[in-house]
Amino acid sequence: MDWSFMTEYAPLFAESARITVMIGGIGTLLALVTGLICAWIMYFRIPLLRQIAAVYTELSRNTPLIVQLFFLYFGLPKAGVVLSSELCGIIGLTFLGGSYMAESFYAALKTVSVSQIESAESLGLSRYQTMRYTVIPQAARAAVPPLCANVIFLLKETSVFSAVSLADLMFTAKDLIGMYYNTTEILIMLAAFYLLILLPVSVLFSLLERRMNRGRI
Amino acid sequence: MSGNIIEIRHLRKAFGDHVIFSDLSLTVKKGETVVIIGPSGCGKSTLLRCLNGLEPIQGGTIYLNGKPLEYGRKSLVKIRQKIGMVFQNYDLFPNMTVLQNILLSPVKVQKRNRREAKEEAEQLLEKVGLREKADAYPDALSGGQKQRTAIVRSLIMHPDILLLDEITAALDPEMVHEVLDVVMELSRNGTAMLIVTHEMAFAEAAADRVIFLDGGRILEEGEPQAFFHSPQTERARRFLSAFTYSES
Numbered sequence A: 001m002d003w004s005f006m007t008e009y010a011p012l013f014a015e016s017a018r019i020t021v022m023i024g025g026i027g028t029l030l031a032l033v034t035g036l037i038c039a040w041i042m043y044f045r046i047p048l049l050r051q052i053a054a055v056y057t058e059l060s061r062n063t064p065l066i067v068q069l070f071f072l073y074f075g076l077p078k079a080g081v082v083l084s085s086e087l088c089g090i091i092g093l094t095f096l097g098g099s100y101m102a103e104s105f106y107a108a109l110k111t112v113s114v115s116q117i118e119s120a121e122s123l124g125l126s127r128y129q130t131m132r133y134t135v136i137p138q139a140a141r142a143a144v145p146p147l148c149a150n151v152i153f154l155l156k157e158t159s160v161f162s163a164v165s166l167a168d169l170m171f172t173a174k175d176l177i178g179m180y181y182n183t184t185e186i187l188i189m190l191a192a193f194y195l196l197i198l199l200p201v202s203v204l205f206s207l208l209e210r211r212m213n214r215g216r217i
Numbered sequence B: 001m002s003g004n005i006i007e008i009r010h011l012r013k014a015f016g017d018h019v020i021f022s023d024l025s026l027t028v029k030k031g032e033t034v035v036i037i038g039p040s041g042c043g044k045s046t047l048l049r050c051l052n053g054l055e056p057i058q059g060g061t062i063y064l065n066g067k068p069l070e071y072g073r074k075s076l077v078k079i080r081q082k083i084g085m086v087f088q089n090y091d092l093f094p095n096m097t098v099l100q101n102i103l104l105s106p107v108k109v110q111k112r113n114r115r116e117a118k119e120e121a122e123q124l125l126e127k128v129g130l131r132e133k134a135d136a137y138p139d140a141l142s143g144g145q146k147q148r149t150a151i152v153r154s155l156i157m158h159p160d161i162l163l164l165d166e167i168t169a170a171l172d173p174e175m176v177h178e179v180l181d182v183v184m185e186l187s188r189n190g191t192a193m194l195i196v197t198h199e200m201a202f203a204e205a206a207a208d209r210v211i212f213l214d215g216g217r218i219l220e221e222g223e224p225q226a227f228f229h230s231p232q233t234e235r236a237r238r239f240l241s242a243f244t245y246s247e248s
Ligand SMILES: Nc1ncnc2c1ncn2[C@@H]1O[C@H](COP(=O)(O)OP(=O)(O)OP(=O)(O)O)[C@@H](O)[C@H]1O
Pocket: B015, B018, B020, B038, B039, B040, B041, B042, B043, B044, B045, B046, B047
């Protein structure tokens, strides 16, 4: 094991990790917002928007992220729209993640039974109050586990960003392997940095889940 | 004022082509306890749901305190404060404690002072024997306790009438009594109620009037003693005989 090599390139890995976290973080956050909006549209069966959301989720779920990225990075310029690698990464992740988030939020809303809603309405609660006091709190609880799974899934998906020249962890690793052939050291560093990013997220979420379960007795 | 809390005139209710009621009329007077019985699927739940606007109706008029019901969102919110409803499956909100369940509507819908509402909630809980459960979550309650909580949640609104739809049907037998005791007490105190139940002994004890519903019509209507001991129609006789075990 070449330790000096590893210490020499650790700062480079750290810098790429920063990019992975930043682009991954922004993309995941926007995916969450997209997911909330789509789930709302699906739940209230808002005409027209609902059909659009359906087409979007099918498109998004049934094409690989790398294809979506290629489309943004190599396809769009043909139509005169040139996007930076960073922007492609963010848009790509949002596009992919939005549908996964939408599905899990929608499913979470659906776990609240019709009789719960009728019970709220028969107490005189308005539609808004019914959502706010009964449906959303219950749905939020149900949404936490799939939300955690989605966030981790999306952060891992960032590893294909290198395909559009984004200088993320994967990109740096491939680059270094191409130059120095220190495959073992580089792969260990790569895995270590991904763990460094994902482990805290994972631990945070399991704490959150445990807390929510305790709250309910 | 006619003294009628609820007056249903020529109600028509259908699900698509499936007509449940073609022309149903019924009144509940102030302070009266009316029990509806009838075979499964005859429309008992549907009738109660029409009364508080959970089901749209296809014809006729429902009067609440002499005023015809309107089905706009705003008017429904008002109506539902006047008509309390308790369902078979408790449907307490699992994300709230007993007290929070009870206070939701008075505080958020009726905009009552929280402290004052809380005091009343505690008095009501005391009355149904649940004072010490105020801070418990529904998960930690027995079926009977949940159902008593649901009754209190309706009562605190000071409704003009309570609609109870088979509120003991999902309970273990030993819990039925504690819930029916509460309803019996309400009946004695002159709370107007429209009750759907399969508990015949309770119906006979609590009802001022019994209505036998079948085939979308009121087949029989009368005093409980008369109805339970000498029903006029063959259909009611057969229905009632199903509730008493006899070796054939
Ligand atoms: N949402 C609905 N859509 C279509 N049909 C319905 C709907 N709700 C009820 N029905 C039908 O209306 C009829 C009356 O149902 P309802 O639930 O009122 O009966 P019920 O007298 O309360 O029966 P039970 O004693 O079993 O509770 C049934 O035939 C039922 O299938």
